[in-house]
Amino acid sequence: MTSKGNSYDVIIVGGGPAGIFAALELAAKPGLRVLLLEKGADISRRRCPARDTGMCVHCPTCDITTGWGGAGAFSDGKLTLGTEVGGWLGDYVDNDGLRRLISDVDGIWRQFGAPDRLYGETGDRHEHWADLAARQGLRLVRSPVRHLGTERSVSVLAAMKSYLDTRIDIRTDCAVASIIAADGTPPPRKRAAAGHAQPMAKPYSKGPRAAGEGAAGDLGRVAGVVTTDGTTYEAPVVIAAPGREGSAWLSAEAERLGIDLVSNAVDIGVRVEVPAVVTDIITDELYEPKLLYTSRHFEDQVRTFCVNPRGEVCTECWGDAVTVNGHSYADSANKTSNTNFALLVSTRFTVPFKEPLAYGKSVARLANMLGKDILVQRLGDLRNGHRTTAERLRRGIVEPTLKAATPGDLSFALPYRHLRNLVDMLDAMDALLPGVGGRDTLLYGVEVKFYSSRLTLDSDLQTPVKGLYAVGDGAGVTRGLVQASAAGLVAARAARAAGAR
Numbered sequence: 001m002t003s004k005g006n007s008y009d010v011i012i013v014g015g016g017p018a019g020i021f022a023a024l025e026l027a028a029k030p031g032l033r034v035l036l037l038e039k040g041a042d043i044s045r046r047r048c049p050a051r052d053t054g055m056c057v058h059c060p061t062c063d064i065t066t067g068w069g070g071a072g073a074f075s076d077g078k079l080t081l082g083t084e085v086g087g088w089l090g091d092y093v094d095n096d097g098l099r100r101l102i103s104d105v106d107g108i109w110r111q112f113g114a115p116d117r118l119y120g121e122t123g124d125r126h127e128h129w130a131d132l133a134a135r136q137g138l139r140l141v142r143s144p145v146r147h148l149g150t151e152r153s154v155s156v157l158a159a160m161k162s163y164l165d166t167r168i169d170i171r172t173d174c175a176v177a178s179i180i181a182a183d184g185t186p187p188p189r190k191r192a193a194a195g196h197a198q199p200m201a202k203p204y205s206k207g208p209r210a211a212g213e214g215a216a217g218d219l220g221r222v223a224g225v226v227t228t229d230g231t232t233y234e235a236p237v238v239i240a241a242p243g244r245e246g247s248a249w250l251s252a253e254a255e256r257l258g259i260d261l262v263s264n265a266v267d268i269g270v271r272v273e274v275p276a277v278v279t280d281i282i283t284d285e286l287y288e289p290k291l292l293y294t295s296r297h298f299e300d301q302v303r304t305f306c307v308n309p310r311g312e313v314c315t316e317c318w319g320d321a322v323t324v325n326g327h328s329y330a331d332s333a334n335k336t337s338n339t340n341f342a343l344l345v346s347t348r349f350t351v352p353f354k355e356p357l358a359y360g361k362s363v364a365r366l367a368n369m370l371g372k373d374i375l376v377q378r379l380g381d382l383r384n385g386h387r388t389t390a391e392r393l394r395r396g397i398v399e400p401t402l403k404a405a406t407p408g409d410l411s412f413a414l415p416y417r418h419l420r421n422l423v424d425m426l427d428a429m430d431a432l433l434p435g436v437g438g439r440d441t442l443l444y445g446v447e448v449k450f451y452s453s454r455l456t457l458d459s460d461l462q463t464p465v466k467g468l469y470a471v472g473d474g475a476g477v478t479r480g481l482v483q484a485s486a487a488g489l490v491a492a493r494a495a496r497a498a499g500a501r
C-alpha cells in the first residue's frame, strides 16, 4: 500500500539485501505503508565501465556499490549459510535463532530464483577436508554455500524489485541526507577519546524481547527522514540499511543523534589467483573452503574469503581508494581457467588509534599510487625480493584475469606484518593444495574489507532512538549477503511486533 502524502508507517534507507529483506517482510503485512529510499540507480540502469576495461573511472556514484541490490548485485552471489561466517549477528540473537533466520533467508532467496544446489552440505567430505587441513595447521569452517553466480544474482534481485514494486513505494536515485528525531536531536556529542573505552555494542539480551522493552527510547524517537533534494518523509519507524558505502554517513548521523559507536576490525590482504586445476579438487566439493590460519611469525589470524572457482578478479572503488575483489559466473560459457580468493589479515586497533577505515584506505592508496590502481605480483617475485615486470608476468603460467593491473612490487605497499602473515598462510595452503604457493601464483593488491563502526543496538537491532533500527553492513553487524538479509528480517519483525501500525 502506498502513502498518504509523505507519511508512512515504515521508511527503509538503502536498497541492498538488508533493506530489501526488511521490505519483503513488511510487504507481507497488508495495509502497511512502506517507503524504500535508495541513493543509487535501479538495477536495470546500473553499469560499471570497469567491468569491461578493468579500470575504475571514478564515477560520481559507484554503480558497483550503490543502486537496487546494493553492493552484492554484481557479486558472485555466494550465499554462505553457516552461523560462523558473514558477520556478528550471533552477538544479538542466540545460535538457534540465527540458524532459523538463516534458513528463512535461504528460503526467500530460493523463492526468487536462487538455485537448489548446495555445496559443502555433505558432512563426510567436510570432515575429510577438515582433517587434511588440520594437518597443515589450518582450520576449515563448516559453511554450506549456495552459488547464485554473478548473472543470476542480478535476475534474483530484479525479481524481488518487481514483487515489491506493486506492494510498497520505492524511490531510487534518492539519497537520505538526515534522520529526524521527534524529541529534538541532542547536541553533537564527542566520542570517547579512546576508541574502545565505550562498552561494546551491547547485545542487551539474546532472544525475544517484549515490544517497547530495553534500552531503546533513551534518546527520543525517530520521526522520519529528509532526502538530499530537501523532501521530508515522516514515519514512526526508520530502518537504516545503507551498507558499507553509506557507513560514514550513518556513523555521522549516529553521532549527531547521540548514539554510541565502537570501531570494528579492518581486514587487509591480497586477492590470490591460481590455475583452477590447483583448487578444483576442493572447490568442486565445497565450492568455498573457508580456511583459518594463525600465522607462524605474528600469531595473527589470516583467512580465506570469497573464493571464486573459475572466476575473474575485479576492482572496487571506495571514494578515493581502489581495491581488488573477485566474482565468478554460474554459466559455464563465462568461466575462466583461473580460481581467485582473498587472503585477509584481520586487525582490531586498540588505543589511541580509532580510524581503521582510514588505515585501510591509506594502504590501498599506496598501492594505487604505485600502480594504476591495482598492483599484481607473482609470488616467486615477491619471495625473491624483486618486482614483477610485464615480461615476467607473460612468462608465468597464470594469465591475469584483471588485465588492467600493473605488474609491480607489493612489498612497497603492504606492511611487513601483513606480507609475512600472507606468505605463511600460502605456505600452509600449498601443503594442502600443492600449487597454491607456486612461483607463478598471482597476488593482486590490495584487498581491503572495511567494516563500519558498530552502533549501540539491542537484540532487535534497534538503536537507543526508539523506532530507529540499524541493520546490515552499514551498521557494522554483518559482512555478507545472508547475515545482511537476516538483519533486515530481525528489524522488520521487531517493528511489526512493536505494532508498526
Ligand SMILES: Cc1cc2nc3c(=O)[nH]c(=O)nc-3n(C[C@H](O)[C@H](O)[C@H](O)COP(=O)(O)OP(=O)(O)OC[C@H]3O[C@@H](n4cnc5c(N)ncnc54)[C@H](O)[C@@H]3O)c2cc1C
Pocket (backbone or CB within 6 Å): 013, 014, 015, 016, 017, 018, 019, 037, 038, 039, 040, 064, 065, 066, 067, 068, 069, 070, 071, 072, 073, 074, 075, 076, 077, 078, 079, 080, 086, 174, 175, 176, 177, 241, 242, 243, 244, 245, 246, 249, 306, 316, 325, 326, 327, 471, 472, 473, 474, 478, 479, 480, 481, 482, 484, 485
Ligand atoms: C564485489 C563484491 C562481491 C561480494 N560478494 C559477496 C558474496 O559472494 N557473498 C556474500 O555473502 N557477500 C558478498 N559481498 C558482500 C555483500 O554484498 C554485502 O555484505 C551485502 O551487500 C551487504 O548488504 P547491505 O544491505 O547491508 O548493504 P549494501 O548491499 O551495501 O546496500 C546498501 C544500499 O544502501 C544505499 N545507500 C547508502 N547510503 C544511502 C543513503 N544515505 N540514502 C539512500 N540509500 C543509501 C547504497 O546505495 C546501497 O545500495 C560482496 C560485496 C562486493 C562489493
